[in-house]
Amino acid sequence: MPDARQPRKGDSVTARLWGGRFRGEPDPQIAAFTTSLPFDQRLYRADILGSIAHATMLGRSGIIAPEEAGRIVQGLREILGEVDAGLLKIEGAEDIHTFVESALRTRIGDAARRLHTARSRNDQVATDLRFYLKGEIVKIVGRTLALQQVLLALAEAHSSVIIPGYTHLQRAQPVLLSHHLLAYVWMFHRDVGRFRDAFARTDALPLGAAALAGTSYPIDPHLVADLLGFSSLCENSLDATADRDFAVEFVSAAATLMVHLSRLAGEIVLWATAEFGFVELLDAVAAGSSIMPQKKNPDAAELVRGKAGRVMGDLVTLLSILRGLPLAYNSDLQEDKEAVFDAVDSTNASLQAMGLILHGIRINKETIAARLRGGFMGATEIADDLARRGMPFRDAHELVGRIVLYAQEQGRELWELSPDEYREFSPLLDASVVEATTPAGAVARKRSHGGTAPERVQEQVQAVRGALTENLSWLASLPAVPVEREAAAPGVQPGGRAPGR
Structure with a gap:
């Protein structure tokens, strides 16, 4: 029986970040089933930048030696640059976290094994996804x-x-x-x-x-x-x-x-x-x-x-x-x-x-x-005119329905009926109703807030411009991410803090 205190032969650090308590290799089908690298590799930038920030903190907090933190950060910068440039292919690991740590180990050796101090993949992946989103x-x-x-x-x-x-x-x-x-x-x-x-x-x-x-x-x-x-x-x-x-x-x-x-x-x-x-x-x-x-x-x-x-x-x-x-x-x-x-x-x-x-x-x-012809789209204007002149709206609605039926049978638009024809339906109707039933006349009347009258639409245009300006200002106000600068800066310093929020 293998000695549980010794590493197993053939263990691959590029495959997974665990295994000490297991005696055998994972079943290949289960390993393929549980791997997330084919899709979570999209998080590589978030994962590497998160690791740079974490290593920086470990060094400045004295949890690991500042010199080791510096080597880790430098190695992570190199990995990020190579992946960005297409020089390093993301493959051969259980997930993106394992890939990054394994790639780091090939560059700096056992110092890479200190990167995961004080964190888990559980909080790591939650950070990656939040940063990415x-x-x-x-x-x-x-x-x-x-x-x-x-x-x-x-x-x-x-x-x-x-x-x-x-x-x-x-x-x-x-x-x-x-x-x-x-x-x-x-x-x-x-x-x-x-x-x-x-x-x-x-x-x-x-x-x-x-x-x-x-x-x-x-x-x-x-x-x-x-x-x-x-x-x-x-x-x-x-x-x-x-x-x-x-x-x-x-x-x-x-x-x-x-x-x-x-x-x-x-x-x-x-x-x-x-x-x-x-x-x-x-x-x-x-x-x-x-x-x-x-x-x-x-x-x-x-x-x-x-x-x-x-x-x-x-x-x-x-x-x-x-x-x-x-x-x-x-x-x-x-x-x-x-x-x-x-x-x-x-x-x-x-x-x-x-x-x-x-x-x-x-x-x-x-x-x-x-x-705009056909459909009798100005009918509501006639009903509204009648209601404004004292007729209950429900009665006006009924009456205008008969006017629409008449115009339809005549093959004419509402604005093509004469004032005399309108008066035959109700003495409350006069010549002004003809203009009100035209598309332009009906549109011009809709002056309520948010309506389609030209002056109301122009007010919307101005309001939209203001809303766009405010949202563009929000975008412009978002602060730069300091770790992006860290990724291009020289080695980690053991003391000090990043700029406050």
Whole structure:
């Protein structure tokens, strides 16, 4: 029987960070089943920077010798540079943490074995994921703001265009195209707010919680937080390692954003049909058919619409993983990353695609103007006039229904009926009702807050500009991450602190 006190022959430090209490090798199928490196390698930058901050803290706190801390940090810098440059392939390890430590050991020898002092993979991976998501939130917010700017520019370029507004996909009331586009700008504004909220709750450092109970070493988590750009610490070590609320919030915000993108994409698909003809897409953002030579399909918009379902599924995946999960860390949490990464990728790609689709979209003003005929979209204006002149609205509604039926039978628009014809239905109606039923007249009347009257839409434009400026200022105010500078600086110094938050 092998001596349990001696290392086993053939043990590979590149495979895993554990094994002393095991007598045999893991079953190859189980090892393949439990490895996370194929997907968590995406966290390599967060993991290496987190390790640089941790090693810096260990050296400055006197937990390991400053000279060893310096060697560790220098080795980690080299690994980061080589992976960034594509010179070092991430492979041959159980997970990204194991890969980094193994690569470090090949460079600096046994000093690398001190890197994991006072931490666990449990608090390490929670730190990696939070650090990574903070960066992705910043990217997504930036791309959402860029899309809002595209929509705003489109709205201002077509500020006088009136389109049919729809309910139940039936023509309802006329609205300004700019008003319609600004509805999406406001949706995306709320999305930015959700991501900013998620950022605030992601911005807490779990490193220092160790496996679950904290550590007996005299660590300085505030220093690590400073170096990694976290504004606060997680307050409970159990919660720090087991919490994935921040990931749920991120994917929830992403799913809501994707729903909004899917609604916009769905309208573009609809508006680009011959039946609507409101818009024409650039050839560069459309696709053809393998059998029908005449086709020009809005594939990119359709895919944006379809990818919303993926991100909604990612949210359900995360919630299902967390449901009923006992404290603290469990390997179930390994499954969080693929859902998070898929949400990141789908959302970023969809934002970029939608920006390209809208940049060159052509508004067919003549077709839109023709679609303003039919549908009797000024009918509500007649009912409102009657109500203002004393008739109960329900009675006015009934009366205007008969006027619509009359105009339909005559094959005429409401604005084509004469004042005398209107007076035959009610003496309360006069010549002013004719102008009120035109698309321009109906739009001009909608002066309530947030309405489609030109002056109200112009107020929205100004409000949108203010909101964009505030969100851009938030992005610009985010502090640089000190450890990024540490990654390019000379060796670790044994004393001192990083700049305070």
